[in-house]
Amino acid sequence: MSPKLDHVAIVVRNLEEAIPYYIHELGMALVYEEEQAVAGVRAAYIDAGNALLQLLQPVRPGPIQEFLDEHGEGLHHICLAVTDIPETLNQLTNEAGTPVSIGGWGRRTCFLRHVPEGVRIELTEVELAR
């Protein structure tokens, strides 16, 4: 198991207001936008060179809206890219993960149930299903 950091997720109230700073000030590129119906969010992916930043705006009630209500905007989770999610879960101790679904960018995804030191960890698969 040799994961790599796929993205760092950031919860924002408004994507259109959040994106320009990363593009026009920090010089990063907006590479993809989508609505993720299951998660109740709109997502924007920004290329930070070697990894992505994923901006998430809640558009319906759900975990991201709850996070926003409770904590305000800010860093939400990290996502590790692995070759195979079920195989990765098998290698972890007492870790079934949340049910695997098609998540951001059409890739298989799940969250680990273990949240080490408050850090939510998502797994996604390296191969894009696009």
Added chain:
Amino acid sequence: MSPKLDHVAIVVRNLEEAIPYYIHELGMALVYEEEQAVAGVRAAYIDAGNALLQLLQPVRPGPIQEFLDEHGEGLHHICLAVTDIPETLNQLTNEAGTPVSIGGWGRRTCFLRHVPEGVRIELTEVELAR
């Protein structure tokens, strides 16, 4: 300006308790540990493949201890590696940054004063002063 993600920082109560999950479960490598006197922390750097995770344990009163007291453990900031911090600050609008100091791993560092959507952003320089 084409920054890359250098590390994602995570505040923890106890480094020794936090490190093993990343090493033994997630299969990452512990690459460096140090005490950062100015910041009042002990830091451990974990190689997440294409970027680092920086675990920070406060050892003295300061911003990291305050974060821990207020928010508990969790994601704290992202750090972007740039070629030259003063040059980068000059390219940003109304951004003086915090005073540049020698930070983690002996590299020059500062934090941006602008905290977009609650995301603390540190700058560090690519060239290590080791």
